Amino acid sequence: MCRLRFVKLTGPLERVLRVLTTDPSARHYGYDLMKAAKLPSGTLYPMLARLEQDGLVEAEWEAPRPDAGGRPPRKYYRLTAEGARVARLELAQAAADGRRTAPGAARPAHGSTQ
Amino acid sequence: MTAMSPVQRIAEGLIRVSSGRLPDEQRAERCREWSAELPAILADETIHPKLMRSVRALSYSAGIAATAGQLGRAARSPGRAAAAGWRDGAVSRGPGNLAVRATIGLACWLVIVFTTVSLIRAFPHPHGWPVGLGLGLAAGFVVWCLADIVRAPAVRYLPKWVWALICVIQIPLGGIIYLSIGRVSRRHWMRPGSAQSP
Numbered sequence: 001m002c003r004l005r006f007v008k009l010t011g012p013l014e015r016v017l018r019v020l021t022t023d024p025s026a027r028h029y030g031y032d033l034m035k036a037a038k039l040p041s042g043t044l045y046p047m048l049a050r051l052e053q054d055g056l057v058e059a060e061w062e063a064p065r066p067d068a069g070g071r072p073p074r075k076y077y078r079l080t081a082e083g084a085r086v087a088r089l090e091l092a093q094a095a096a097d098g099r100r101t102a103p104g105a106a107r108p109a110h111g112s113t114q
Numbered sequence: 115m116t117a118m119s120p121v122q123r124i125a126e127g128l129i130r131v132s133s134g135r136l137p138d139e140q141r142a143e144r145c146r147e148w149s150a151e152l153p154a155i156l157a158d159e160t161i162h163p164k165l166m167r168s169v170r171a172l173s174y175s176a177g178i179a180a181t182a183g184q185l186g187r188a189a190r191s192p193g194r195a196a197a198a199g200w201r202d203g204a205v206s207r208g209p210g211n212l213a214v215r216a217t218i219g220l221a222c223w224l225v226i227v228f229t230t231v232s233l234i235r236a237f238p239h240p241h242g243w244p245v246g247l248g249l250g251l252a253a254g255f256v257v258w259c260l261a262d263i264v265r266a267p268a269v270r271y272l273p274k275w276v277w278a279l280i281c282v283i284q285i286p287l288g289g290i291i292y293l294s295i296g297r298v299s300r301r302h303w304m305r306p307g308s309a310q311s312p
Contacts, residue, residue: 011268031151031174035160041177043267045148046184074154075147 012043014094017087020057020077024084027060027076048077056083121168122152128175135186144185148178218271222291226284252285259289262297269296 015037020028028036034044051057058080062073079087118126126149133145155161155171259281263274269292272280277296280288 029151029154030147031154031158034174041174042180043177045178045181049181049185071153072146072150074150 012037012039013047014091015039016044016047016051017091020079021084021087021091024079027078029062029074029076033077051083052077055080056086058083119156119168121171122156125152125171125175128172129178132175132179132182135182137186137189140185140189144182215271218295219276222272222280222288222295225291226280226288229287230284255286255289256281259292263292266298268298270298271296 016033016039019033019036030041030045030048033039033048034041037044048057048059052059056079057077059075059077061075064073129148129152130145133141133148136144151174152171155174156167158167158170161167161170260278263269263277263281266274269277277292281292282288
């Protein structure tokens with residue numbers, strides 16, 4: 001898959017993917033994600049929009065509930081199947097990169113005799 | 115319907131105005147989505163004291179304004195938007211190696227101490243209007259650097275707060291060091307990385 005290449009996964013995106021992959025079937029609304037990923041709205045929403053545009057995240061409107069106490073319906077986000085797959089690969093890749101660049105850690109390659 | 119607090123009304127107003135920057139077909143839905151988060155923020159029990167909830171709601175709206183600007187721009191120039199992928203904002207922060215970071219941090223610190231000492235020795239009694247002008251320019255430069263650090267999605271080598279500190283401690287050299295080493299150019303983070311064949 002050509003998405004899985006180039007730039008290192010970094011801060012904001014990595015945090016969002018981490019939250020979303022904790023339970024891939026869970027639905028999150030924006031403020032919930034902001035708190036969990038500790039990101040400001042100005043970072044989170046553009047990212048969500050792009051993830052949605054590329055089909056990695058899907059959004060749905062909450063059905064109006066009588067017990068919501070006049071609260072307006074929210075929009076919920078969740079990983080798509082493709083999104084969950086890509087996110088897991090990306091996070092694994094990021095973890096591997098982190099290990100490789102960690103101080104004093106020689107690269108523990110499988111089967112290497114180092 | 116519960117009565118809206120003034121803060122919520124202001125925040126909603128901000129969101130409505132910002133949504134005006136979006137293309138017509140997205141405007142109403144985005145506006146509804148973003149406004150729907152406000153009650154959750156204003157009722158967030160984990161934020162203390164209560165006043166901070168209002169601050170949070172307003173800063174949330176400010177972030178929405180930035181978001182709407184970005185989405186609006188992307189919609190107006192589809193060529194650029196198509197070139198940009200979901201990794202937008204994902205930036206290589208440079209080597210993650212602790213030794214590299216520590217060396218850069220130490221080098222910045224040494225340069226700052228050295229220049230500060232030399233400057234103090236060279237100009238023992240500053241006075242007159244050039245000093246005032248210099249101070250004004252320096253203050254503007256520092257504020258600009260700090261704003262850049264805050265707005266950037268990522269900076270290189272050192273954490274954001276360290277760069278901010280560097281900019282403030284040695285004016286203007288700290289800012290110059292940040293701009294030349296720590297800053298990731300806009301063009302870089304608006305684009306996905308250089309593609310390698312998979």
